[in-house]
Amino acid sequence: RPGMYIGSTDTRGLHECVREIVDNSVDESFAGTATNVWVYIHNDGFITIRDNGRGIPTDKHKSGKSALEVTMTKLHAGGKFGGGAYKVSGGLHGVGAAVVNALSTYFRVIVLRDGVAYYQEYSKGEPKKDVQKATQE
Template sequence: MIAALHGRKQTMPDITDKITQEYDASQIQVLEGLEAVRKRPGMYIGSTSSSGLHHLVYEIVDNSIDEALAGYCSHIELTIEPGDIICVSDNGRGIPVDIQPQTGKSALEVVFTVLHAGGKFGGGGYKVSGGLHGVGASVVNALSEWLEVNVHKNGKIYQMKFSRGDITQPMTVVGETDHTGTTVRFKPDPIMFEDTVYDYETLHVRM
C-alpha cells in the first residue's frame, strides 16, 4: 500500500511567520524517560489488539504530518511491505542529528529512546498539529521487533537501528545525499501484539 501526500504545503495556511526557528537538537525537549512500555503497552497505545497495532503507524505518520503542517514537507509516503513491515518516508527537514543539550546524546537517539521527546512540546521547532497527545516514536521503537531510521540532512545520510527499543547500531553516516527527509521502517513485535497483520482500509481511512 502506498499513500502519498502531494502539495500539502500549498493547502496549508500561511504560518511561516509563526514558525521561523531552526529545527535542531535544542528544539527537542525531554519530558519523561522511556519506562515500562513493553511491560504495560496498553498504557501507551490503548491495547495490544488491532487498534494498538495501527496506532504505531499513526505515531510515525503524525511526525511527518507535523512537518507538512509547519510548511517543511510536501510528500509523505506510507508503504506496507511484505512481512507486515511498515515504511514511512517524508521529504521534511529530517530529524535533528546534533547533540541534544539536556541528554548529551544525539537528538535522533533521544527521539527514539526517550518517551515524549519531540519538538511538539516546546516553543521552538514545530508546534502546529494536534499531535501533542501522541506517545512518540520511542514507544513505536519499544514495541517493534526491529526499527531502522534513515535521516537525510546536512548532505549526509544518518542511520540508526534498534531491536525492541535497544540500540543495535549507533547513529552512523552511511552515505551522502542532496535532499532532506526521514524514513522509518519497523516491524511490530509479535510477542507484544495479538496479531501483526495491518489492514489496508484502516490505514487508508486514517490517512
C-alpha cells in the same frame, strides 16, 4: 504497559503505532517543511513511512547522545515539546516515536538532514549501535 500509549496490543494497537509515525510526517507538512508523505506496506510485514521534511536533528544532545537517539528512545524528547513545538500537531505529543520504537521488535530510522543521511537501528527500543552516517553502496 503499551495500552497506556496505544490502547491495545492487537491490530488496533498496530494501526495506532503506524498512525503515530505518520502523524510525525504530517506535522512536518503542517509546519510547511514537507510536501509529501509516503507509506509503504511491504509483503514481509515491514512498514516504511517517509517524508521530505527537515529530518530529525542528529547533532549532539546535552546528554552526550545524538538528538536522533534521544528522540527515538526518550519520552517527551521530540519536536513537539519546548521552543521547537509545532503550532498544530497530531499523535502523542512528543512521545509517539519513542513508544513505537519501544514496542517494535525491530525499528530502523533513516534521516536526511542538511544533505547527509544518517541511520540507527533498534531492538525493542534499545539502540543496536550509535547513529551512523549512511554510505552509498
